[in-house]
Amino acid sequence: MIVFEGVTKRYPGGHEALTEVSFELRHGELVVLSGHSGAGKSTLLKMIPVLERPTHGRVLINGQDVSHLPRQAIPYLRRSLGLMMQDNRLLYDRSVFDNVMLPLVITGHAPADAARRVDAALERVGLGGRGREMPIGLSGGEQQRVSIARAIANRPSVLIADEPTAHLDADYAHEIAQLFESFKSVGVTVIVCTHDPTLFAETRPRRLVLNQGRLIEGAE
Numbered sequence: 370m371i372v373f374e375g376v377t378k379r380y381p382g383g384h385e386a387l388t389e390v391s392f393e394l395r396h397g398e399l400v401v402l403s404g405h406s407g408a409g410k411s412t413l414l415k416m417i418p419v420l421e422r423p424t425h426g427r428v429l430i431n432g433q434d435v436s437h438l439p440r441q442a443i444p445y446l447r448r449s450l451g452l453m454m455q456d457n458r459l460l461y462d463r464s465v466f467d468n469v470m471l472p473l474v475i476t477g478h479a480p481a482d483a484a485r486r487v488d489a490a491l492e493r494v495g496l497g498g499r500g501r502e503m504p505i506g507l508s509g510g511e512q513q514r515v516s517i518a519r520a521i522a523n524r525p526s527v528l529i530a531d532e533p534t535a536h537l538d539a540d541y542a543h544e545i546a547q548l549f550e551s552f553k554s555v556g557v558t559v560i561v562c563t564h565d566p567t568l569f570a571e572t573r574p575r576r577l578v579l580n581q582g583r584l585i586e587g588a589e
């Protein structure tokens with residue numbers, strides 16, 4: 370369902386962040402992306418919602434080549450994706466409910482339908498009934514779960530999480546990992562980027578490992 374075909378990314382200025390990266394992810398698969406700092410992990414993730422485009426090669430999602438998608442079609446693609454990117458912080462002047470609701474409002478969901486989805490997403494991450502609280506009053510792990518709720522509220526078929534357990538202690542990180550595991554059973558394809566080798570250690574998911582922009586493990 371997600372296919373990278375010989376993807377190379379050269380940023381303006383000449384730095385090659387990805388070199389000839391190819392792999393295929395199946396529907397409902399959970400994969401862990403790792404590699405040293407600067408290996409190209411965020412760049413790879415950004416290709417999926419077309420936050421970046423390949424210099425060479427193609428990215429296919431459900432058979433559609435998104436690397437050449439016209440600008441106006443990008444919002445439609447993003448509606449089917451759940452994104453937890455590194456710079457998507459929670460808004461601290463809005464309630465938990467409003468944080469999860471905001472992307473749904475932006476993508477044009479009717480308010481009543483959006484509110485139902487928000488409640489369902491908060492329930493899914495174990496924060497049912499906590500919507501009126503402000504993020505600042507929640508623990509780090511709970512705040513991350515709000516970010517997950519925000520990413521899954523539109524019921525995405527693909528969930529992309531860039532360092533979702535950064536700054537969390539081991540217990541919270543483990544909880545978040547279990548939550549990601551649970552999405553597999555409902556057919557969501559999950560890509561988690563992490564520096565933490567102990568995360569998912571028990572379930573041993575497929576690992577994609579980048580080294581200086583090249584995929585050195587997990588291509589199959």
Ligand SMILES: Nc1ncnc2c1ncn2[C@@H]1O[C@H](COP(=O)(O)OP(=O)(O)OP(=O)(O)O)[C@@H](O)[C@H]1O
Pocket residue numbers: 380381382384385386404405406407408409410411412413
């Ligand atoms: N917009 C950009 N313009 C120029 N170079 C960039 C840009 N974004 C990333 N790079 C460079 O591309 C390389 C890969 O960066 P990327 O953020 O994808 O790595 P990463 O594996 O996610 O690193 P980290 O674990 O530190 O977040 C780095 O050398 C980085 O400096």
